[in-house]
Amino acid sequence: MYKVFIVDDEPFIIEGLYDVVDWSKHDIEVVGHAQNGRQALEKMAVIPVDILITDISMPIMTGLELIEGARQLNPNLRVIILSGFDDFAYLKEGLRLGIENYLLKPINLKELEETILSTTDKMTNAKREMHLDPYDINILRSNILYRWITGRIEAEELDERASLLNLNLDLPFLMVSILRSDDESLEMLLHQLMEQQERVYYFRDNDGDHVLICMMQDPDIEKTRAIRELQQIRERCDQAGLCISLGSVQNLGGDYTASYRHAKEAQEYYLVLQQPAYVDYLDVQEKKGESAQAHVLQWPEYARGIAGRDRQVLFLQIDRDFDQLRHTPGMTPTMLKSLAVEMIIRLKLELNEIQYAAAPDFVKHTVTRIMDSNSIDDLVTGVKGGVGRLVDSLNQDVKSPVIQQILLHTQQHYNEDLSLKVLGAEYHIHPVYLGHLFHKETGESFTEYVNKYRIDKAKELLRTTSMKVQDIAKNVGYWETGYFYKQFKKFVAYRPETFGECSDETDQSIFSLFSP
Template identity: 40%
Template sequence: MYKVFIVDDEPFILSGLHDILDWEQLDLTIVGQAENGQEALEQLRENPADILITDISMPVMTGLELIRAVREFRPDMKVVVLSGFDEFMYVKEGLSLGIENYLLKPINLEEFQRTLETIVEKLNVTRLDAEWWEYTNSVLKDNVLLRWLRGQIDPKERSERLNLVGLPLTSRYVQVALLQVEPATEAFRQRVAGLTGAEASFFMFWDSDNDLVLIHNYEEASAGAAEMSVMLEEITGLCTGGERLRVAVGERVDGIDAAPSSYEQAKQAQEFLEIHPEQSIIYYEQLKDRKEDLQAVLPEDWSEYAKLIMAKNLEGLSEKLELYFSAPGMEGLTPGLLEEMSLEWILFFRVLIKDIRSETERECITEGLTAIRRANSLPGLSAALRQTAAGIIGLLDRELKSPVVNQVLNYIEKSYSEDLSLKKLGFMFNIHPVYLGQLFHKTTGESFAEYMNRYRIDKAKEQLRSTNLKVHEIARNVGYWEMGYFYKQFKKYVGISPTEFKGLL
């Protein structure tokens, strides 16, 4: 709503203006009133408004004097003059001050309302223009900063580009931090923008990975670390809505053109946070010793492993991993270093599937991390990595399938216990159920019914192995409400009944 301030030296007019219109319906709200121009001016300095409605003839300060004074600090304020004087001199001076209308008392209600409606339309256009300008300027700023931190702007053009979007980074040192917040609400973004915007040495933007990038540009090396620490504490203090904040900080670099190095270091430190969810902040300096220790035991060339994964050659990858873990010296590694080495492998897998933004991707990586932490031997770690690699290959294989079928498969993973049919899924994903069935069979090599039965039976086997639930409870958990049909499908896919299967465990 737009804010309205009313000034008139006659109290009954002030109270009457409150009641003669449905201000809320006009998208307006009265935020203040005064009985003379001087009192109004003092209030408007502390409590700004969008629209001023004022009388002309008032004690202490006239309405025209008030308008001139207000224009000095709020030149865009819309003004409506109410007057009992139908004199050309007042009208002419009012028009020269940019008023919206000059209305005679007693007020013509219809004309008064039309005047306010016109003002609201003008304010809406102005607001849209301002919001569009702010948006486009923000997009330009984010683009320039990201390209600079990626080393994609020629140093000769860098200063010109940064100055163009109002970012004069002129101090000697630069340090970059990456902040991940969940959930990344607009309210939190605005709070951070307000905090960093008040500090001349800090700049922030959101990069293409939806990370908040915090840039510290400063002159005194001795003060830089303390200033960054204070800022991160203050941003953490903004997490008042239950947000979870995780921070990765690159090293301080000397010179504006070295900033991409600090950004890259922050990205690497952020990867470490991915495999250590218990930590909320990590500095790149903390990883240096770890990287040196790992260098001797990690593959010199990862490309062969990447090729096998991208070719979805699980057998070849398993053999290569087995050879890697059976290499001389592996048995002598400490448990801590073995775990760190395996975590590096998880990061390698994650990089390969970084473009797959889905719940399945996160589950695949999470399961790999869990398997590694549970493994207590070299063979166990090897098996955990091979299992994760199989999941990665399966994930990549599915990404090559039809996008619609991928959506259906992802939905099945979450909702396999529900009553699912091609008709229901076709309605959900806006595709004819007959065509969806044909596409599903072509993509998966199975009919929808075959896939659903096999998937549900696999889930039933998992629950038979890992829970003490009764067979009929498990049947319902995986989507079967007729026990006879469940037994029939279980025997078809497993070869024995659920009861016999449970008895073998």
């Protein structure tokens, strides 16, 4: 459904357009109105608009000025001008701006509806004529699926993109599976599976993991089928290095994103469960209960030690637990190694809870040392070594939890409205104090940090896409192209166009057609 916005300084004109046009017949929704151009621009900055119907002579800002400003928000905006002036100069300027029609007041309803029909036909044909090659489709599909399964896309945008890509995401249940492997044939096999099986979708996430989303009508039957298909994938590629995890089955009407998080967590437990075929999140939950009850490991003590960055507390708890475990009847070296690995994974998950991403090789290196240990003393030394390095890493990062949250929020929402006032309200801290704290802990102002981060993202888009500069500016959070140029020149020695031309990595991308 196309979206129209109406601007006129005469309220009765706006009201009349709402009432006399059968908008639904043209598959159009009126999403807003304004009585002057400045007010219209403010609203259109947050409301997606396909068609603008505007008067040309208004106070504060003329219709022509409005059109120029609105085109910076949406270069593909279609415009219909209403005017009480049969003035050739106005008409000429309107044609220069690329309008659909210049209608004189009083408005001829038939002419208006014919203009609307012609405009929507052009927009529909433009969509049909869009040519997407397989590479572009894969990029767009991955982008949309990742944002959907992590809950980062609005329903309206999802509907539009899903329709374009033939994604049927309307079954009542889903289950996410994650596969990790260095086998280059795995991606091809998963693409083939997606092509063969309706309602199975594949993409690579930001961590490089292979992700399958299985839409389901009857989970009791279809989960078994999904596992069988994954087993067939395993048989066709390098089994030794392939780790498969299953997330929980979730209702699409609930927290469906939990399935992806659970599949990620199950991957971390792969070594603990020592299950060669796959790891199911349900087994992980059972394993957590068994471990905590059977061996009485004091996970809250470890959590407190991590939160306090206290090496001594953590080392004492490790000594206590493993001294108790080594004297537990029936304990075997294999079980001890499994529990040690589980401890390390639990600590990593604790870091995830506080959204700390340092020491990325912490698990890998520590688990290798544990599995290679020949005695319990060697094993405990390996565990302490990994935990000690982790504490050192935490102590090197002295930022307060509030600033860590602000940095993470900025990195995830850099293309949105960001200000100390907005963030201060969200995190319940006075914006002035937040500004002082941010500068004290990072060495730069919040505004400078945001601009630098946005310009870095813009440089990446200039290198890797063929997007227009004005589209890149909007994509990274600048609604005013002129301000983007100013900031770009501040942090980079040359203009955006020159930067793009000088890059050897510039590539055609679907993002020249769609914003992510």
